[in-house]
Amino acid sequence: MKLLEPGTDLDGFTIEDCIHAGGMAHIYQVRYADDRRTSSFPMAMKIPRMTAGDGAENIVSFEIECQIMQAIAGPHFPRFVAAGDLERIPYLVMEYVRGHTLQHWLDREQPASIDEVARLGAAMAQAAHALHQQNAVHLDLKPANVLVRDDGSAVLLDFGLSCHAHHPDLLAEQLRKAVGSPAWIAPEQVVGVRGDPRSDIFAIGVMLYQLCTGALPFGEPQSTAGLRQRLWVDPVPPRKLRPEVPAWLQEVVLRCLEPVAAQRYPSAAHLAFDLSHPTQVHITTRGNKLTGTPFRTHFKRWIRAAGMQYAPSPMPVQQISEVPIVLVAVPYKDVSDATLYSLREAAARSLGTRPGARLACVTVISSGLTSASDEEKSETTVHRRYLSTLHQWAQPLEQPGLQISCHVLESGDPAHALLEYARGNNVSVIVMGAATHGLKTQRFVATVPIKVAMDAPCTVVLVKQALPFALLAEGDAPRAARTGYSDSDSEGASQLGDDLGPLG
Structure with missing residues (x-):
């Protein structure tokens, strides 16, 4: 769909400036066309791209986001306003949240301080836990999808690849291949496992690694073989790339990045707890190591990963209630x-x-x-x-x-x-x-x-x-x-x- 001109009226909303033109959608600032109607918060309209070259994932993702946005609520998510008819003009109107995405801190010349990393990580974990408490998993957390308000709280954006336990998983029905952003996708997502809240913990771990080192722990793989390597390979320890990273923070980051979900933090609440209370972090060999994982360990993981396949996950609320x-x-x-x-x-x-x-x-x-x-x-x-x-x-x-x-x-x-x-x-x-x-x-x-x-x-x-x-x-x-x-x-x-x- 071509860009809409400012001043265009659409289903009772007046289009204003285009604030984002991405590969999946265009986002506009909007207001009510009827001057007698006012909103207590600024609004944005998201319209998915639907050109001949775009895949079916765009439409499926739009349907998923409409479902999820109406099913979740709280300060860590934009408020839902309205949704358009998919058969006519699909759109999603939501609260326009002001702040900076996490990419703002990654684009700076100076790396984030240790205190900043802990504060940003705790905010992300708090937001993810609030989502998991509502039986939803994001599954596409990355710097562009995490917005930080001026008060330090985090808001999660873009739920097009998400999964909600109370709604059909349309992506799982349509696709059995890995769905997500290659640099941040969790190992279990690579083999088609969706709905595990610990997948979001892995993505937060990738972003924490970026904040600490300025690098991606697994690069940006473009092939399935490259994606599968995270099922058995550990990243370079952050302290080897940035010596001033404390042992407790490396312990937290590497625990988030464990290939096996059961070895990560059991819930985002536990991750937020450690990031908020550094002196209480139990430091193991993960926190102190400066060398890579031995080949023998990687080989054992490779053998185990060869047998991994799709399996349904318990509801997020059930998982976090057990920890x-x-x-x-x-x-x-x-x-x-x-x-x-x-x-x-x-x-x-x-x-x-x-x-x-x-x-x-x-x-x-x-x-x-x-x-x-x-x-x-x-x-x-x-x-x-x-x-x-x-x-x-x-x-x-x-x-x-x-x-x-x-x-x-x-x-x-x-x-x-x-x-x-x-x-x-x-x-x-x-x-x-x-x-x-x-x-x-x-x-x-x-x-x-x-x-x-x-x-x-x-x-x-x-x-x-x-x-x-x-x-x-x-x-x-x-x-x-x-x-x-x-x-x-x-x-x-x-x-x-x-x-x-x-x-x-």
Whole structure:
């Protein structure tokens, strides 16, 4: 279709400037033709190219994008406005989001700083997780399809190659060959596997590699044989190309680029978590290596890849629900052995047998604890002390495949701090002790657990304190009544608290 002239009216929309003329579509700024109708946000119209030389993929992609845009919602996606009739004039009107695509950072002369790479990567992962939570997978993430707003949040664009679990996968029905952009396509996509959210994690890993090194990890292959090499070949370690890349960031990037999806991050939420908390990244040999993978390893992968073929994927929501991020709020004062024991047991039950889950142990300390000028109450000393305590508390929960991280937050409002942490880190379950206030008292006093339970973006498990039978038999039952969330002062630290170290 030829370019439309500014001022042209189409189905109640007035065409303005053409802001993009690509190989798949033309994009125009538009407004309502009726001056009495106004929009609360700027709008853009996308019209697919349909010339004689264009393949059927253009029409199929347009149909897919129309389906997906109407099925997803949230701040990480343009808002859907209207769609045109495919038999007459196909078009898609959506919100026009202002910002820079990721290509803006790649085109600069100076490479992105480590902090910028982490910030941009976390924003991309947050947006991808929001998409996966709605049972959709993008499958064509690349610098041109990731837009970053001025506030740092990411918006995903162009859903023409995407897959939604609740809609027919038209591309899978039409084509069995690899569908995607060659430089960013995941290994499983090469053999026709669609619908796995970890494919988007691979694409984010490619973009992180680009931001770190300025190069593409697998080049830009144009043949099927070139595409298949990523099924068994590892890229050059980023630290070999750019020595200032820290080990933790290389660990994150190379984990995203693992040929086998099961060896990558289990969800985009886990990736965002590591990029937002670099000190909590568990560094393996991936993070420190400066040489390539041995030929023997590549050969074994090549043999395994020869047998890979198309297979349907479980729904994205099902996959990410099996690898939750669980937050357990551990009080720092007025804590009893019953509280500590019960919280640990409840955390273990919430994690279940999920090998890819993550446990975030969080304690919120009062702002006044680090305001003193003496060295013993300096911020570094106080935080280090409570971090050590959290590590000791969590040690019995350690098991293979479970990632545990510990965090000390400082706030005068514990409920607000916990809620902000949960929202910012895509927490699936919050485990915390129940207050000891009676029901009548709670009508007038909003306790921390009640505040969290009322406003939490996820499941909240309120734990009633209980000691193991062995300790109850020794006459420790009265101490079980003390709680870390009571507003009254404790008479003294419990025995278990003494064993763990000072909690307040």
